[in-house]
Amino acid sequence: MITSQKATCSYAKVSKNCHPEELRCGSRQWSCASADQCVPDSWRCDGQRDCRDGSDEAACAPEKCGSSEFQCRSSACLHLSLVCDGKEDCADGSDEGGQCSASACGQVQCSHTCYRSPRGPICACEQGFELKSSGGSCEDVDECRRSGGRPCSQTCINTEGSYRCTCHPGYLLEPDGHTCKATGTEPILLVAIQFNLLLYGLRSLKEDILAATDKNLVIFSIDYDLLDQKVFWTELGAESIKWISMDAKKKGTVVKGIKSDCMVVDWIGRNLYWTDGTAGQILAIQLTAVWRGKPEYTIVLGDNLNQPRSLALDPLNG
Ligand SMILES: [Ca+2]
Numbered sequence: 276m277i278t279s280q281k282a283t284c285s286y287a288k289v290s291k292n293c294h295p296e297e298l299r300c301g302s303r304q305w306s307c308a309s310a311d312q313c314v315p316d317s318w319r320c321d322g323q324r325d326c327r328d329g330s331d332e333a334a335c336a337p338e339k340c341g342s343s344e345f346q347c348r349s350s351a352c353l354h355l356s357l358v359c360d361g362k363e364d365c366a367d368g369s370d371e372g373g374q375c376s377a378s379a380c381g382q383v384q385c386s387h388t389c390y391r392s393p394r395g396p397i398c399a400c401e402q403g404f405e406l407k408s409s410g411g412s413c414e415d416v417d418e419c420r421r422s423g424g425r426p427c428s429q430t431c432i433n434t435e436g437s438y439r440c441t442c443h444p445g446y447l448l449e450p451d452g453h454t455c456k457a458t459g460t461e462p463i464l465l466v467a468i469q470f471n472l473l474l475y476g477l478r479s480l481k482e483d484i485l486a487a488t489d490k491n492l493v494i495f496s497i498d499y500d501l502l503d504q505k506v507f508w509t510e511l512g513a514e515s516i517k518w519i520s521m522d523a524k525k526k527g528t529v530v531k532g533i534k535s536d537c538m539v540v541d542w543i544g545r546n547l548y549w550t551d552g553t554a555g556q557i558l559a560i561q562l563t564a565v566w567r568g569k570p571e572y573t574i575v576l577g578d579n580l581n582q583p584r585s586l587a588l589d590p591l592n593g
Pocket residue numbers: 318319320321322323324325326331332
């Protein structure tokens with residue numbers, strides 16, 4: 276089970292004469308009654324105590340009960356089946372007595388179910404239906420158009436009393452019935468942790484070591500070439516860029532005798548770029564030339580660069 280805990284930031288500056296300075300909350304914050312703590316607006320009346328003095332949960336509007344629930348006078352909600360059952364379930368006992376004993380349900384027309392209550396008979400609907408604004412008849416809830424969160428990750432089809440989710444071509448509905456996931460081979464996350472290059476299967480959560488560096492040198496930069504199914508990396512302090520095939524059957528060196536901080540692959544233009552922070556240069560090498568055995572590189576940018584550290588490409592736009 277995952278539990279979540281909210282983190283609060285409180286600011287209380289104390290000045291020399293020991294009177295706390297007045298705390299000013301931001302525009303989207305709520306000031307606790309104690310005036311020494313601010314919480315996000317959305318934490319007000321969310322059912323969880325966030326102010327140390329609990330003032331964010333004080334004087335909140337009473338809870339709105341569901342369609343098959345009864346509101347106690349104390350504002351708590353109770354399932355209708357517990358109302359008029361001869362046992363006090365509301366803290367104040369307001370679910371018993373009144374018109375409970377009367378056989379009132381015989382006089383009203385409810386399309387699904389009728390419950391007795393101290394305030395008289397109440398019509399209720401089965402799951403997936405709600406009472407029409409007037410009368411005792413029930414109508415289907417359109418879950419697909421309901422405000423407050425879409426129930427399906429792609430297409431939602433409303434049905435009488437329920438709904439179902441479908442997926443676009445190329446996607447498969449997960450067993451939860453709501454989420455669509457891309458079909459085909461399993462998506463892989465490529466990760467470098469210290470001196471290991473890892474492949475994480477995002478569905479199977481399987482972890483494979485694709486490569487490990489020779490002298491326990493930390494892997495500094497990684498990228499991959501989708502077309503050739505190759506992974507490239509640089510190691511901290513090593514003067515080369517290395518590669519390995521995704522099936523780990525082949526590996527080699529792209530270029531030697533260089534210094535590289537960050538390295539990226541242009542999988543469309545078939546070039547590999549890197550930065551040399553010390554020399555203040557961005558360099559490139561043609562991958563097709565590398566595979567032909569001619570690893571000759573060029574300086575792409577070398578003027579007015581002061582310690583370039585990072586590099587990003589936009590291959591689609593060249
Ligand atoms: Ca709260």
